[in-house]
Amino acid sequence: MKRYNTYRNIRKQAMIMGLPISLFALQMVSVIGSLLVIIFSFHLGVIVGLLLFNALLYGALGRWVKKPFPIKVQRTFPQAISNKRQSPLTHV
Numbered sequence: 001m002k003r004y005n006t007y008r009n010i011r012k013q014a015m016i017m018g019l020p021i022s023l024f025a026l027q028m029v030s031v032i033g034s035l036l037v038i039i040f041s042f043h044l045g046v047i048v049g050l051l052l053f054n055a056l057l058y059g060a061l062g063r064w065v066k067k068p069f070p071i072k073v074q075r076t077f078p079q080a081i082s083n084k085r086q087s088p089l090t091h092v
Helices: 021-040 044-066
Strands: none
Touching: 021 044
């Protein structure tokens, strides 16, 4: 009898077809948009191009999930908060 391991990391992040929910939604929007383009402009080149585009998009998103590139976020808040005046000018 075959044994199946329990997936215990479901709280960590839900995955559909190896992609997180937001990236899977982006992939599905691309697929639906491609289907609409195929329906309204029925050419072999368009079909092949959109299939290739969707395959490359899925591959790029899958690679991004495995090794995301770091995004530098600027600091919004200062290191320390102080009541000291920033300017010697009086405003009152």
